[in-house]
Amino acid sequence: MSHQAPSTEHTARLLNQYADFGAGDADAYATGPERTSVMAILSLVFGIVCVPFFGVLAVLLGILAFIGIGSSKGRVGGKGLAIGGILLGLLFTGLWIGVGLFGLQIGKFYQSGAQRTQIIFAAIEAGDYTAAAAEIGPRARNLTPADFDAFRDRYREAYGAFVDAPSDWSTIAESWGDATQQLQNNQGQAQMGGNSGNQGGLPLAVNFENGSTLVIYEFAGADSLSEAPDPSDLIILLPDATMISLMRGVRDAGAPMPALDASPESESMDESADDGAPNAEPDSESGPEPGAEENGEG
Numbered sequence: 001m002s003h004q005a006p007s008t009e010h011t012a013r014l015l016n017q018y019a020d021f022g023a024g025d026a027d028a029y030a031t032g033p034e035r036t037s038v039m040a041i042l043s044l045v046f047g048i049v050c051v052p053f054f055g056v057l058a059v060l061l062g063i064l065a066f067i068g069i070g071s072s073k074g075r076v077g078g079k080g081l082a083i084g085g086i087l088l089g090l091l092f093t094g095l096w097i098g099v100g101l102f103g104l105q106i107g108k109f110y111q112s113g114a115q116r117t118q119i120i121f122a123a124i125e126a127g128d129y130t131a132a133a134a135e136i137g138p139r140a141r142n143l144t145p146a147d148f149d150a151f152r153d154r155y156r157e158a159y160g161a162f163v164d165a166p167s168d169w170s171t172i173a174e175s176w177g178d179a180t181q182q183l184q185n186n187q188g189q190a191q192m193g194g195n196s197g198n199q200g201g202l203p204l205a206v207n208f209e210n211g212s213t214l215v216i217y218e219f220a221g222a223d224s225l226s227e228a229p230d231p232s233d234l235i236i237l238l239p240d241a242t243m244i245s246l247m248r249g250v251r252d253a254g255a256p257m258p259a260l261d262a263s264p265e266s267e268s269m270d271e272s273a274d275d276g277a278p279n280a281e282p283d284s285e286s287g288p289e290p291g292a293e294e295n296g297e298g
Helices: 008-019 023-030 038-048 054-070 079-126 129-136 138-142 145-159 169-183 264-285 290-297
Strands: 162-164 200-208 211-219 233-237 243-245 249-251
Touching (some): 038 079, 054 079, 079 129, 079 145, 079 162, 079 200, 079 211, 129 138, 169 200, 169 211
Antiparallel strands (some): 211 233, 233 243
């Protein structure tokens, strides 16, 4: 198949067309209407939408838009939009990083409380009250084996034997779903945070043989968000709003939990003072000294 050579006129027209793409073409377009950078607009939009990772996109698009605007020789505008997108992107990215770090600390705190609850309940189930008391800390010194027995018998009556307190995220969500469903539309769930006296409370999803429920891990104060402190009490919520407390016994629906003393040391001082009082009574009630009687007789 034969090809016909382009005519001289056609070749000249092509050369003139590509020649117009040079600097003269840029100068011609520079006098035309300025258009707004699409990347600058998208940068501002992603910066305004407060969604994780959108802030990073806002910063990247804003930088690219800034570069494009600078190299456009005045044909493209939108520097203000690009700057706004970059600033908003940096702001929200910093906020989300802060929220993420705080969430990690709270997650460690929850897992620490769940692990300690696992140890305490497992020891109570095995009847090893010494190990349970050691994990609870100073508060447990006032507990007797009868207190542990009553606590175990009461939660077994309601939910059966203890199974586990999940601390891995693959099962925490499932246990929380089961626990909240068990307490749904019930006073027990509403009273979860209102019966801890002057203590803080960490709600944990705990599994028993006959279902899951929420256990409030009470504590007086926390020095760190990465590790749960010694518990001041463990409270199990029942569907009928009854609360089983290890330290304070069983509370019926609607009955407020009495506050625990903030420092265990104050209890020991009160006990020592009470122990000293009975020793003073026999002295005041005893009869006169033998010498006094003799003097009276004389």
